[in-house]
Amino acid sequence: xxxxxxxxxxxxxxxxxxxxxxxxxxxxxxxxxxxxxxxxxxxxxxxxxxxxxxxxxxxxxxxxxxxxxxxxxxxxxxxxxx
Amino acid sequence: xxxxxxxxxxxxxxxxxxxxxxxxxxxxxxxxxxxxxxxxxxxxxxxxxxxxxxxxxxxxxxxxxxxxxxxxxxxxxxxxxxxxxxxxxxxxxxxxxxxxxxxxxxxxxxxxxxxxxxxxxxxxxxxxxxxxxxxxxxxxxxxxxxxxxxxxxxxxxxxxxxxxxxxxxxxxxxxxxxxxxxxxxxxxxxxxxxxxxxxxxxxxxxxxxxxxxxxxxxxxxxxxxxxxxxxxxxxxxxxxxxxxxxxxxxxxxxxxxxxxxxxxxxxxxxxxxxxxxxxxxxxxxxxxxxxxxxxxxxxxxxxxxxxxxxxxxxxxxxxxxxxxxxxxxxxxxxxxxxxxxxxxxxxxxxxxxxxxxxxxxxxxxxxxxxxxxxxxxxxxxxxxxxxxxxxxxxxxxxxxxxxxxxxxxxxxxxxxxxxxxxxxxxxxxxxxxxxxxxxxxxxxxxxxxxxxxxxxxxxxxxxxxxxxxxxxxxxxxxxxxxxxxxxxxxxxxxxxxxxxxxxxxxxxxxxxxxxxxxxxxxxxxxxxxxxxxxxxxxxxxxxxxxxxxxxxxxxxxxxxxxxxxxxxxxxxxxxx
Numbered sequence: 204x205x206x207x208x209x210x211x212x213x214x215x216x217x218x219x220x221x222x223x224x225x226x227x228x229x230x231x232x233x234x235x236x237x238x239x240x241x242x243x244x245x246x247x248x249x250x251x252x253x254x255x256x257x258x259x260x261x262x263x264x265x266x267x268x269x270x271x272x273x274x275x276x277x278x279x280x281x282x283x284x285x
Numbered sequence: 286x287x288x289x290x291x292x293x294x295x296x297x298x299x300x301x302x303x304x305x306x307x308x309x310x311x312x313x314x315x316x317x318x319x320x321x322x323x324x325x326x327x328x329x330x331x332x333x334x335x336x337x338x339x340x341x342x343x344x345x346x347x348x349x350x351x352x353x354x355x356x357x358x359x360x361x362x363x364x365x366x367x368x369x370x371x372x373x374x375x376x377x378x379x380x381x382x383x384x385x386x387x388x389x390x391x392x393x394x395x396x397x398x399x400x401x402x403x404x405x406x407x408x409x410x411x412x413x414x415x416x417x418x419x420x421x422x423x424x425x426x427x428x429x430x431x432x433x434x435x436x437x438x439x440x441x442x443x444x445x446x447x448x449x450x451x452x453x454x455x456x457x458x459x460x461x462x463x464x465x466x467x468x469x470x471x472x473x474x475x476x477x478x479x480x481x482x483x484x485x486x487x488x489x490x491x492x493x494x495x496x497x498x499x500x501x502x503x504x505x506x507x508x509x510x511x512x513x514x515x516x517x518x519x520x521x522x523x524x525x526x527x528x529x530x531x532x533x534x535x536x537x538x539x540x541x542x543x544x545x546x547x548x549x550x551x552x553x554x555x556x557x558x559x560x561x562x563x564x565x566x567x568x569x570x571x572x573x574x575x576x577x578x579x580x581x582x583x584x585x586x587x588x589x590x591x592x593x594x595x596x597x598x599x600x601x602x603x604x605x606x607x608x609x610x611x612x613x614x615x616x617x618x619x620x621x622x623x624x625x626x627x628x629x630x631x632x633x634x635x636x637x638x639x640x641x642x643x644x645x646x647x648x649x650x651x652x653x654x655x656x657x658x659x660x661x662x663x664x665x666x667x668x669x670x671x672x673x674x675x676x677x678x679x680x681x682x683x684x685x686x687x688x689x690x691x692x693x694x695x696x697x698x699x700x701x702x703x704x705x706x707x708x709x710x711x712x713x714x715x716x717x718x719x720x721x722x723x724x725x726x727x728x729x730x731x732x733x734x735x736x737x738x739x740x741x742x743x744x745x746x747x748x749x750x751x752x753x754x755x756x757x758x759x760x761x762x763x764x765x766x767x768x769x770x771x772x773x774x775x776x777x778x779x780x781x782x783x784x785x786x787x788x789x790x791x792x793x794x795x796x797x798x799x800x801x802x803x804x805x806x807x808x809x810x811x812x813x814x815x816x817x818x819x820x821x822x823x824x825x826x827x828x829x830x831x832x833x834x835x836x837x838x839x840x841x842x843x844x845x846x847x848x849x850x851x852x853x854x855x856x857x858x859x860x861x
Contacts, residue, residue, distance in 0.1 A: 212561060281738075285773075
């Protein structure tokens with residue numbers, strides 16, 4: 204299955220050359236959020252805010268939430284402003 | 286010796302008095318709101334002689350405490366018709382605190398059609414007629430006044446918008462680099478203009494630093510407090526690196542980035558105006574990605590943004606400004622937005638009110654969506670020069686909506702709604718509706734918990750828990766706004782217990798008192814109740830604690846979210 208992974212702020216340092224904002228990943232069925240992040244070597248500890256389709260995935264669900272084909276995963280470090 | 290300074294513009298006299306017993310122990314917003322509530326008739330005309338303009342440093346301003354240099358300014362707002370407190374960085378708070386001035390109260394109104402400046406120094410407070418700088422912008426004014434005195438005096442000033450008493454006019458405060466910080470919201474620049482004061486300068490020469498009553502205790506607490514700011518990833522890393530504009534992308538992802546005058550929650554060109562893009566642009570042009578808005582700022586979320594030729598263009602280039610002209614007005618060129626930001630600082634208009642207003646003006650067809658050059662021209666040629674159109678645009682979002690017959694007008698109590706769609710981020714919607722300030726994200730920043738996972742998480746799309754969240758944040762913020770602390774200390778304070786305890790320890794050591802956490806909460810509640818009572822007496826009833834109707838009629842993509850709080854639910858906010 205294919206998912207879109209978008210990284211923000213300091214996490215963009217983990218993107219491969221030629222990709223400014225995110226990548227499309229080919230993952231096996233049943234892959235989880237940590238599986239997706241592992242492809243780019245993003246430490247899970249830095250993934251402070253995770254959204255799928257614009258909805259937050261909370262910390263207790265991060266390990267178990269299985270990705271589905273076509274989903275969009277957005278990952279942020281701790282950020283703030285206002 | 287702590288004192289209260291009064292500047293009477295009717296008589297053109299100044300006076301100094303001891304701090305009355307009822308005001309001892311108050312600072313910042315607690316003091317400005319207490320004074321306004323005590324001395325300003327709630328039904329007075331905000332631009333008439335009965336209104337008072339009150340400046341107050343925070344409780345910890347002038348001490349060695351990190352991030353304690355915020356200046357509060359209060360009055361009855363000509364924009365909302367209610368009480369107003371707006372705060373900013375700059376050098377003025379520290380200087381006033383060093384001079385022992387807990388509050389500077391400007392009252393009355395000159396009888397003659399003349400303009401004045403006020404100079405505050407250790408031995409004298411004087412009023413002088415001002416002619417040379419009339420009509421001048423704030424950047425020019427700051428340079429001229431500091432050249433006059435031959436030193437970096439503190440300055441609070443109004444630009445042409447304040448002179449013309451526009452409802453979007455702000456008060457500028459000089460920062461350590463002689464750039465501009467803003468007492469932005471609520472039209473306080475119009476109140477200063479109505480007092481016919483072009484600027485107030487402050488010279489703290491000959492004054493010692495503010496010394497805590499218990500120096501050793503203070504030093505220990507200050508060290509712990511500063512460490513918590515460094516340790517938290519938001520105040521220690523995120524804000525210094527990207528500034529507040531880092532929020533563009535996450536609000537876009539969450540579907541809460543108001544776009545094209547609040548008709549969508551996502552902006553196709555979000556990355557062009559994002560904090561990541563701004564950071565890269567600043568670095569490439571030799572600007573400064575980190576910069577403090579006041580002496581002693583440790584978070585350093587400000588920046589110096591240069592133009593394509595590497596020359597200074599603007600600083601304090603904030604998310605709400607960039608969102609407003611960017612997503613809400615669909616201007617994707619960050620340089621156009623930066624130029625507009627510079628002009629808004631220079632002519633002295635609130636960049637949130639003005640950006641939200643342009644979104645409504647674009648919907649009305651005054652200019653097309655996306656017309657960055659048009660915005661720059663209108664700021665400079667219409668608003669800055671006070672043409673008939675400029676006077677209308679400078680009167681703020683609500684008035685522009687009325688003049689042009691627009692129904693999608695994002696305001697509460699006539700003040701423009703900032704940067705976060707209340708339908709898809711419901712906690713901030715409660716703050717917008719209920720804040721004593723009119724729509725003001727800073728008065729109870731539910732984004733922290735709805736979007737940023739700071740202080741836990743409350744689902745932004747559900748109603749559950751939002752009223753309690755907004756109430757608690759508004760109470761805590763009213764207390765923080767009274768300390769002189771930058772509101773961004775709330776990020777570590779929500780997650781690291783030692784941040785709040787060391788803050789209270791600093792206050793106790795500074796004044797030789799023994800406040801508890803409950804006392805601080807009680808202070809926040811007391812401030813809100815004082816402000817609420819003023820608003821009710823001014824005619825702002827619970828029917829004004831509501832969002833505009835269109836939020837309940839129009840669903841906003843991508844979540845198709847709607848504003849669905851009932852009036853009865855909202856009114857429970859005041860159950861404390």
